[in-house]
Amino acid sequence: MKNTLYNKDIISIADLSREELELIVAQAQSIKKTPRPDLLKGKIIASCFFEASTRTRLSFETAVQRLGGTHIGFDSGGNTSLGKKGETLADSVKVINSYADAFFMRHPKEGSARLASEFANVPVINGGDGANQHPTQTLLDLFSIYETQGSLEGLKIAFVGDLKYGRTVHSLAQALALFDCEFYFVAPPELTMPEYLCDELRQAGVKFSFHDDLEAILPALDILYVTRVQKERFDPTEYQHMQSKYVLTADLLHSVKDTFKVLHPLPRVDEITIDVDATPYAYYFEQAENGVYARQALLSLVLSEESV
Amino acid sequence: MTGRKLKVEAIASGTVIDHIPAGMGIRILNFFELTKQQDRITVGLNLKKSTGGKKDLIKVENTKFTKEQAQQLALFAQDATINVIEDYKVVEKFKVTLPEAIEEVLSCPNTNCITHDEPVSSTFYIKEQQDKVALKCHYCEKSFHQSFFKELV
Numbered sequence A: 001m002k003n004t005l006y007n008k009d010i011i012s013i014a015d016l017s018r019e020e021l022e023l024i025v026a027q028a029q030s031i032k033k034t035p036r037p038d039l040l041k042g043k044i045i046a047s048c049f050f051e052a053s054t055r056t057r058l059s060f061e062t063a064v065q066r067l068g069g070t071h072i073g074f075d076s077g078g079n080t081s082l083g084k085k086g087e088t089l090a091d092s093v094k095v096i097n098s099y100a101d102a103f104f105m106r107h108p109k110e111g112s113a114r115l116a117s118e119f120a121n122v123p124v125i126n127g128g129d130g131a132n133q134h135p136t137q138t139l140l141d142l143f144s145i146y147e148t149q150g151s152l153e154g155l156k157i158a159f160v161g162d163l164k165y166g167r168t169v170h171s172l173a174q175a176l177a178l179f180d181c182e183f184y185f186v187a188p189p190e191l192t193m194p195e196y197l198c199d200e201l202r203q204a205g206v207k208f209s210f211h212d213d214l215e216a217i218l219p220a221l222d223i224l225y226v227t228r229v230q231k232e233r234f235d236p237t238e239y240q241h242m243q244s245k246y247v248l249t250a251d252l253l254h255s256v257k258d259t260f261k262v263l264h265p266l267p268r269v270d271e272i273t274i275d276v277d278a279t280p281y282a283y284y285f286e287q288a289e290n291g292v293y294a295r296q297a298l299l300s301l302v303l304s305e306e307s308v
Numbered sequence B: 001m002t003g004r005k006l007k008v009e010a011i012a013s014g015t016v017i018d019h020i021p022a023g024m025g026i027r028i029l030n031f032f033e034l035t036k037q038q039d040r041i042t043v044g045l046n047l048k049k050s051t052g053g054k055k056d057l058i059k060v061e062n063t064k065f066t067k068e069q070a071q072q073l074a075l076f077a078q079d080a081t082i083n084v085i086e087d088y089k090v091v092e093k094f095k096v097t098l099p100e101a102i103e104e105v106l107s108c109p110n111t112n113c114i115t116h117d118e119p120v121s122s123t124f125y126i127k128e129q130q131d132k133v134a135l136k137c138h139y140c141e142k143s144f145h146q147s148f149f150k151e152l153v
C-alpha cells in the first residue's frame, strides 16, 4: 500500500480517507505482532500538552519509545512559560517545531491543532483540541474493532451514553460511516446524537436508528461502544433514573453473538459494572493497550515513507 | 399615499440590489458599511412584490460590488439580484450565489475557538442543506446557522 500519510498532519478524522484508515489499522496490527524498535531511530518527537491528559500522554510517549525514538516536551501548559508569558500558540509552535521531527499536541481550545499545523514545518498530530477532535482515540477504536471482528465492513455498532457531547463517539461514527456500518444510538433524549451529525450520516447514506432498550438490541450487535455520562449534566434523581437504564451489566449479555465486544474509551465510572470485566465480551482494557499500537502506527507512517 | 407604487429615484451609475427579503435591508447596509461612504444611498423597505409579500431594495450610487461582496450578500439574501447601472441603464444583472467559503469578515461564534487568541483570520466553509445554510469553521470545525454570527444579524 502506498503511504500517503508520510509528512502529513493528522488533525481531524475527516481528513483521512478510507484507504488511509485501513493503512493505519494494518500498520498497527503489524507492529503489534512484530515490535519495531527501529522505526523512529534518531527521531525526536515534541510531546506538548498545553492541557493535562495523563492517559494520552503516557500512551503516546510509550509509543515513541517503543519505536526507538525520543521525546521532548511538557505535560501542562500552565506549568510552562508558554501559557504564563502570554506567547501565542503560533509563536510557541514556530519555536518548538525547529527542535523536533514531529509535533504531538493537546490543547484546551478547539481548532488549536489545525492552527498549529499551519505554523509548523514538521507534521502535527492532534492529541485532542478542546471538545473538537481526538483522532488518535478514533484510530485505536478502529484498530480494536478491526482486531476483534476481522473487518471494519458492514458491522452493527451501538453507541450508548453521552452521544451529544462525546467527541469520541462523533469521530468514530464519522470514520465508520466510510465502511458501510449500521449504527444504533442508545441515549436519553437530552444526550442524543446532535442533529448536524445525523444530517451528515444521512447524506452519506448511513443506516442508523434510535433506541431506548439496550437489552433488546444487544443480540444484533457486533460492537457496543459505551461512553461515560457526566454526572454534572443531571440532577441527582434524574441521573439515578437514567443510569439504571443505560448501565451495562453481565446479566444483560445472555444472548449476544460470540464475537460481540464491549468497548469504552475509559475512564469508566459506573456505566459498565465490574462483573462485565470477567466476560469474554469485555475488550476495553485491550482497547487502551491498543492505543500504543495505533499511535506507533501513526507516528511511523507520518515519519517514514515506507509502511511495514 | 396616492400612488400604489413607491417610486425610487433612478440613479445614473451604481448598483441596485433588488429582491432582498424584507427586514434584511438595514442589516446589509450595516454589514457592508455602505452608509460610511459619501455616496448617495436610497433604501426601500417593505416594498410590495409583484408576486405578493414584501421586499427591501437598496440603491448605491457610484459603487460597484465586487464578486466577493456579491457572494457575501447571498448570506443575507439568497434570492437577491444585483443590477449594475451605467448611464441610467442596467448594463449587467445577476443573481447572487453563495460562495464556497467566506474569509476574514466573520468571527467564530464558538468562544472556545482558537481563532480568538491567535494571529489568524477566520475561514468558514458554506454548506447548503435543504433550505438551510450552515457555516463551518475551518479551525474548530463547528457548524453554525448564519443567525449565530453577530456580523450577520
Ligand SMILES: [Zn+2]
Residues within 6 Å of the ligand: A111, B108, B109, B110, B113, B114, B115, B137, B138, B139, B140, B141, B142
Ligand atoms: Zn471556530
